[in-house]
Amino acid sequence: MEHPLNIPNGSAAVNISVIDSTRMRLPCSHLLTPEIPQHQYLDLPSFSFLIDHPVLQRKILFDLGLRKYFSSHPPAVHKFLAESGWExxxxxxxxxxxxEGNLCPDDIEAVVFSHHHFDHLGDLSQFPSTTEVVVGPGFxxxxxxxWPVMDESSLVDDEWKxxxxxxxxxxxxxxxxxxGGFPAIDYFGDGSFFLLDAPGHTIGHLAALARVSLASTSAELQRDKFVFLGGDxxxxxxxxxxxxSFPLHFEAQAAFYACPASFFLDVHPENNCETPYYRMPAHxxxxxxxxxxxxxxxxxFDGNEDILVIIGHDASLIGKLDFFPKTINGWKRGAKNAFQWAFLKDFCNGI
Ligand SMILES: [Zn+2]
Incomplete structure (x- = not known):
């Protein structure tokens, strides 16, 4: 039977681990609009994901988070950090x-970058030249x-070339x-991992869809399960x-977070439990x-119960899912609802 999002059938699943090394603190207005008075700052991770094909014994990374040694960032990144005040x-x-998981950079056949921003590029100089770099159309x-060939670049040319x-x-x-409307390629050729064309934030921005469990006779696995990596x-x-199609039951969430019954509706700029709280600003x-x-x-994808959506800076994961070297393949449909609404706690500051 055809999948409602046209996900092709697959004969294999990959293992996915989340690698967490980074925290970024910045004003909400830098990334979100309109303003919500109760929510002024974002405390964000910037995840890297290990995708391990256990049968083919091939491993790739999706994004690298931030590099530890800031001094090796190009001048354009230093300038941005000085002006923006991001911590x-x-x-x-x-x-x-x-x-820590008994792996090394030589084990990684490719690094896929969702896009070219410094908070996703890590330190490519720590990977051997045999590690391929995969980017989206027009990159x-x-x-x-x-840099330094291009003054304003956030990429270090010597590391990339x-x-x-x-x-x-x-x-x-x-x-x-x-x-699901995204142009896609089948990375390993067996339906286990797809790269998706998801532009707008940047030119050639990539997302990914991983098949993490194949259907079996168990109650939890009557259908295949997926993780969607949204990048930025x-x-x-x-x-x-x-x-x-995925409305907020605001009274139930208020009860869960011990807030006044209509709190999450009142906080919403449009007082609407069927539209997102925020938009991505044009800048x-x-x-x-x-x-x-x-x-x-x-x-x-987010509204499909077989798919867990994770964006690159999704703080909701922290404390709710396992990190590397454990995998997130065993995510439970029953836990998805709590995970999806975990961001609401950000509005409760001061209550
Ligand atoms: Zn980012």
Missing amino acids: LQVTKDIPEILK KDAYLPG KHTIREISFNDGPNSLSI ICHYPGVFRPTK CTVDKESAERSIRKLCE
Whole structure:
């Protein structure tokens, strides 16, 4: 039977682990609009994800978070940090964390970057030249070469030019795929991991869909389960929740968070439990319409009970899901509801 989001059948699943090394503190207005008075600051992680194909014994990373040694950022990043006032904390670089799971950079066949912003680029110099770099359509023309060839670049050119850089094309003629409206490619060729074309925030922004469990006879696994990696399609869960098809039961949530009954409705800028709390501001996009289209498609995945949506800066994960070296393959449908509304606690400051 055809999947409602046109996810093709697959013969394999991948293991996904979340790698958590970063915290960023910044004003909400930098990434969200309109203002919600009860919510002034964002405390965000910037995740990297290990995708491990256990049968093919192939491992890739999706994004690298932030690098630990800020001094090696290009001048454009230093300038941005000085002007923006973002506070950053990075405890470890990704290779240090991989080591805790008995892995090393040589084990990683490719790093897929959702986009070119410094909070996703990590430190590519710590990976061997044999690790391929995978980017979205238009990336090379728009963002390479890096610094110092291009003064304003957030990429360090010496780190990038030692790698083979593969720019994905989603126009693959008769073999082209579309999943939930996103043009897609089947990365391993067996339906276990798809890269999705999700532009708007930047040129060539990539998202991904991983099949993490194949259906079996157990009650929890009557259908395949998935994890959707949203990158920076948007930066906060309140940009795609709630929706008409996934409304907020505000009284139940108020009871859970011990707030007055109508609190989460009153906090909502439109007093509406069927539209998202926030929008992505135009200054966070290269193409506002494309960004809005990508967010609308993301909502469809979020409303599907077989898919767990995780965006790159999703603080809701912390304390709710396991981190590397454990996997998140065993996420439970019954726990998805609590996970999806965990961001509401951000509005409760001062109550
Ligand atoms: Zn980001």
